[in-house]
Amino acid sequence: MLNGNFKIDDFFVKGYCTDVLSSNIAAEFSNYDFTNCNSANRMQVPEQVQQRLDSIHLSLADNYVSKIFTSYELLNNGLWDGVDSGSSDWHNDQKARGFNSNILVYIDDNRVYNNYIMVTNGAEEFKIQPQSNQLVWLNQSSCFKHKAIHTSGPRRLLSFEFFVEDLT
16 A cells, blocks of 8 residues: 555654555545534444445554554544544544544545645644555654644545554
8 A cells, every 4th residue: 555655754753654546545435424423313333334444544553653653553434524622623633532543535636625634843834735545644643743633525534543652
């Protein structure tokens, strides 16, 4: 899955790194009816879709996380559309949710709708507008924060959480 544009140094310096996946996961999920994360309805995923998410989670661990870290745990995964109110403010999920790394796989081209994710390392802010089938791997160590900006249109993504021993 790794391609030549993957810069792992950014993960430790900027708090994120990106890659465009070689397998077209975005196309696979493009017709899936994503639940809006602000909906009162609980996000329930059919068993077949959950099995596929679990498979992708393992693949991302094998192709990314295990290339850098030897001790990690796969936590939750999910999929949604939009941005919940807490995610639109600067935050770090390690404190609130207990994971210290996550990989987001974007289904839609965020450049089309002017949606983006911002990451700060405390000294600089970085704006990322992922395209369809691009992943953003976030370092949730305490020195980094991020926020999501949803301007218009769909903002569908898959999320894969990890606890990495070396990031505590």
